[in-house]
Amino acid sequence: MVAEKDDVEDERLSIDCPILLTERLVLRPPHEDDIPELVQLADNRHIAEMLSRMPHPYGEAEARAFLYMARGQRGGAVYAITLADSGAFVGSAGLNFTDRGLELGYWIGEPYWKCGYATEAAHALVDLAFRATDVNVLNVSCRVINPASRRVIHKCGFQYAGQGMLNSIVAGQVPVERYRLDRKTWASLRSWARS
Numbered sequence: 001m002v003a004e005k006d007d008v009e010d011e012r013l014s015i016d017c018p019i020l021l022t023e024r025l026v027l028r029p030p031h032e033d034d035i036p037e038l039v040q041l042a043d044n045r046h047i048a049e050m051l052s053r054m055p056h057p058y059g060e061a062e063a064r065a066f067l068y069m070a071r072g073q074r075g076g077a078v079y080a081i082t083l084a085d086s087g088a089f090v091g092s093a094g095l096n097f098t099d100r101g102l103e104l105g106y107w108i109g110e111p112y113w114k115c116g117y118a119t120e121a122a123h124a125l126v127d128l129a130f131r132a133t134d135v136n137v138l139n140v141s142c143r144v145i146n147p148a149s150r151r152v153i154h155k156c157g158f159q160y161a162g163q164g165m166l167n168s169i170v171a172g173q174v175p176v177e178r179y180r181l182d183r184k185t186w187a188s189l190r191s192w193a194r195s
Contacts, residue, residue, distance in 0.1 A: 015095060015132050017077040020124045021084070025117060027093065027124055030070050030080035035063045037089035038080075041109030048170040050146050051107060056170045066092075077128070081108070081121045093121045095129050095138075100178075102129055104140040106152070118152045126156050126186065136183045141166065141176040153179050157189045 020027035030038070039060055042048075048056035055062055070078035078094040093106035104125055108118045129138045140158055142149035143166070158179035166176045 015075065015077040015128065017073075017079070018128075018132075020079070020128060022120045022124050024084055025090075025120055025124070026082045026084050026087075027079040027121060028082065030067055030078065030092065032067065034080050034089045035060060035067070037109075038063045038066070038092075041089070041091065041111070042107075044110055045170065046110065047107050049168065050143050050149065051105075051170075052166050052168050054107070054169065070094075076102070077125075079121070079125070081106075081117060090117055091121070093118075093125055095125055098139070100139050102133065102135045102138055104129070104138060113148070118149070119155045122152050122156050126181065127190075130183055130186050138181045138186075139178065140181075141178045144175045144177055150177065157181050157185055159185070 017029055019029075039058060039062075042054060042063070043056070043058040045056045048054040048058065073094075073096075076094060076096045079092060080089055081091040081093055082089055089109075090112040091106065091108035093104070096103050096105060104122060106118050106122055106125075108115075108121075126138060129135060138158075139161075140153055140156075141164070142153060144163070158181045161178045161180045164176055164178055165173050168174050
């Protein structure tokens, strides 16, 4: 059997979704036990307005749909972000293949804002993207009105790549800033961190 071009590319870009440990977090596949905390945190219009695919209101049906999607993710990876010391669910992050290539996404529940968890999770996923795939560029975007997300993006070494529009389920068509991080820059940043 001869593999189709798309099959080969999917294999090369496939991520197994390993459990990731950081200083304060455990990133793991989401599961049924996360539903109560997921619903509590995700049912927040402030969060949904900043994302493309999160509906509002957000209830158990939406949480179950998210879990179903996460299990069936082809390529990429979807993670529950949990606290290492308590196991509390604090948000979600992932790597998804889009028309622009591999893209990083994340959200943190409002009670956990301003703790550095988004940056910590994003660093772990950036490392995973470049270690587990052959991609040469990782993409990320944020709404132009989201300075907190922009700070996370900058702390991860992404460079501004322009503006565009995003279709948000809750907010409609909204302007976003697009950023990219190439493999060479990531490798340089990793080596500087060890110095």
